[in-house]
Amino acid sequence: MARLVMKFGGTSVGSVDRMKNVAAKVKREVEAGNQVAVVVSAMSGETNRLVDLCKQVDAVHDQREYDTVVAAGEQVTTGLVSMALQSAGVKARSWQGWQVPIRTNDMHGRARIAEIDGAAMLRDMAAGVVPVVAGFQGVGPGDRIATLGRGGSDTSAVALAAALQADRCDIYTDVDGVYTADPRIVKKARKLDKITYEEMLELASLGAKVLQTRSVEMAMNHRVRTQVLSSFADVAGTLVVDEEEIVEKQIVSGVTYSADEAKVTLIGVADRPGIAAGIFGPLSDAGINVDMIVQNISEDGKKTDMTFTMGRSDLDRAVGILEKQNLDWAKLVPDRNVVKVSVVGVGMRSHAGVAHIMFKALAEKNINIQAITTSEIKVSVLISADYTELAVRALHTAFGLDAE
Ligand code: ADP
Ligand code: ASP
Ligand code: MG
Numbered sequence: 146m147a148r149l150v151m152k153f154g155g156t157s158v159g160s161v162d163r164m165k166n167v168a169a170k171v172k173r174e175v176e177a178g179n180q181v182a183v184v185v186s187a188m189s190g191e192t193n194r195l196v197d198l199c200k201q202v203d204a205v206h207d208q209r210e211y212d213t214v215v216a217a218g219e220q221v222t223t224g225l226v227s228m229a230l231q232s233a234g235v236k237a238r239s240w241q242g243w244q245v246p247i248r249t250n251d252m253h254g255r256a257r258i259a260e261i262d263g264a265a266m267l268r269d270m271a272a273g274v275v276p277v278v279a280g281f282q283g284v285g286p287g288d289r290i291a292t293l294g295r296g297g298s299d300t301s302a303v304a305l306a307a308a309l310q311a312d313r314c315d316i317y318t319d320v321d322g323v324y325t326a327d328p329r330i331v332k333k334a335r336k337l338d339k340i341t342y343e344e345m346l347e348l349a350s351l352g353a354k355v356l357q358t359r360s361v362e363m364a365m366n367h368r369v370r371t372q373v374l375s376s377f378a379d380v381a382g383t384l385v386v387d388e389e390e391i392v393e394k395q396i397v398s399g400v401t402y403s404a405d406e407a408k409v410t411l412i413g414v415a416d417r418p419g420i421a422a423g424i425f426g427p428l429s430d431a432g433i434n435v436d437m438i439v440q441n442i443s444e445d446g447k448k449t450d451m452t453f454t455m456g457r458s459d460l461d462r463a464v465g466i467l468e469k470q471n472l473d474w475a476k477l478v479p480d481r482n483v484v485k486v487s488v489v490g491v492g493m494r495s496h497a498g499v500a501h502i503m504f505k506a507l508a509e510k511n512i513n514i515q516a517i518t519t520s521e522i523k524v525s526v527l528i529s530a531d532y533t534e535l536a537v538r539a540l541h542t543a544f545g546l547d548a549e
Pocket of ligand 1: 186318319320326327329
C-alpha cells in the first residue's frame with residue numbers, strides 16, 4: 146500500500162464530466178489498495194472571475210477580504226468532487242483549509258504555509274474515507290482565511306504530502322508532464338521523464354507555471370517525490386528528482402519566459418558613490434524586488450545610464466517612489482513591453498559557452514538583448530516582448546531540444 150496525494154488543477158475539474166473523470170482516477174488508486182488524499186483547484190476560469198470581481202469593487206481592496214472571495218472557488222470543487230466520488234462508490238469528505246487545519250502566516254494574498262496538522266485527516270483516511278482538500282487556501286492568524294498566491298494549489302498538495310508523509314505527490318494537469326518548453330508555444334517541445342528539483346525550481350521561478358515555485362521549494366526541502374502528469378491521457382508523466390537520479394545530463398534542460406516583467410531606465414544619472422544605494426534603497430524598503438540591473442560606464446565620468454527590472458505589477462509604484470526621491474538623473478523611461486527569456490540546465494555547471502550559444506541564436510533572429518543575468522544553472526536575457534515566441538523557439542532549436 147502506498148500513501149498518495151493526488152492534486153487536480155483547474156482544467157482537470159473544469160466541468161462536471163471532468164470531475165467524474167477525476168473520481169474514476171481516484172477510485173482506481175483506492176481499489177489498487179492505496180491510501181489517497183485529493184487536493185483540488187477551483188474550476189478553470191473561476192479564480193480569475195473572483196479576482197476580477199474584487200477589482201471591480203475596488204482596485205485597492207482589503208487583501209483579507211480578497212482571500213475570503215478567491216478561496217471560495219476551491220470550496221465549490223471540494224464539495225462537487227466529494228459528491229462525484231460518493232456516487233462512484235468511494236467514501237469521501239471535503240476539507241477546507243481551516244478544517245485540516247493548514248496554518249499560514251499573515252501575508253494575505255500570498256501567504257506561506259506555516260504548519261499542517263494532518264492527524265484528523267489521517268484518522269479519516271485510515272477509516273477508508275478519501276479527504277478532498279481545498280488547495281490554495283489555509284487559515285492565518287486570527288483564524289482569517291488566507292490564500293497562497295496564484296497557482297498555490299500545487300503548494301497545498303506538496304505540503305500536504307510532506308505532512309502526511311506520503312510516498313508520492315501526483316500533480317494532475319492539462320499537459321502530460323514537464324516539457325523542454327511550454328508546449329503551447331513550442332510545438333517541438335519534448336516531454337522530460339525526469340527533471341531535477343533545482344532545474345524545476347529555476348524553470349518555475351523564471352516563468353514556467355506548470356508548478357508553483359513554492360511547491361518545488363517545498364518538494365526539494367522535504368524530499369517529496371513529485372510527479373507531473375495528465376488527468377486526461379493515461380501516460381507516464383515527469384518525475385522531479387535528485388540530481389543523482391539523472392543519468393544523462395543535458396547542458397540545457399529547458400527554455401522558459403516570464404512576461405511579468407517591466408523595465409526602468411534612468412538616463413543621465415550622476416556617476417558617484419552612493420547613487421545606486423539612493424535608488425535601490427527606497428525600492429527595497431517598499432518591498433519591490435529588483436531583478437536585473439545594468440549600469441553603463443560613463444564616458445565623461447560624470448553621467449551614466451542605469452537600467453533595471455522588476456515585476457510588472459510593481460512598475461507604477463516603483464516610478465512613483467523614484468520620482469519622489471531627490472536624486473540626480475535627467476530622465477526616467479518606464480517600459481512594460483519586455484520579457485525575460487531563460488535557459489536552465491544543471492549541465493551548465495560543467496560546460497562553458499552556454500551564454501555564447503544563446504546570444505548567437507538571438508542575434509541570428511535580429512533580437513536585441515537589453516539586459517542579462519546568469520547563475521550557476523541558468524542564463525536569462527531581457528528582450529522586447531514582441532519577440533517572445535520567436536526567441537523561445539530559436540533557443541529551443543539552438544540547444545538541440547527540438548523533438549524529431
Ligand atoms: P493547472 O490548472 O493544472 O494547475 P496550469 O495552467 O497551472 O495547470 O499549468 C499547466 C500549464 O503550464 C500547461 O498548460 C502549459 O501551458 C504550461 N507550461 C509552461 N511551461 C511548461 C513546461 N515547461 N512544461 C509543461 N507545461 C508548461
Ligand atoms: N485556483 C488558484 C489559481 O487559479 C490556485 C490554483 O489553481 O493552483 O491560481
Ligand atoms: Mg497551476
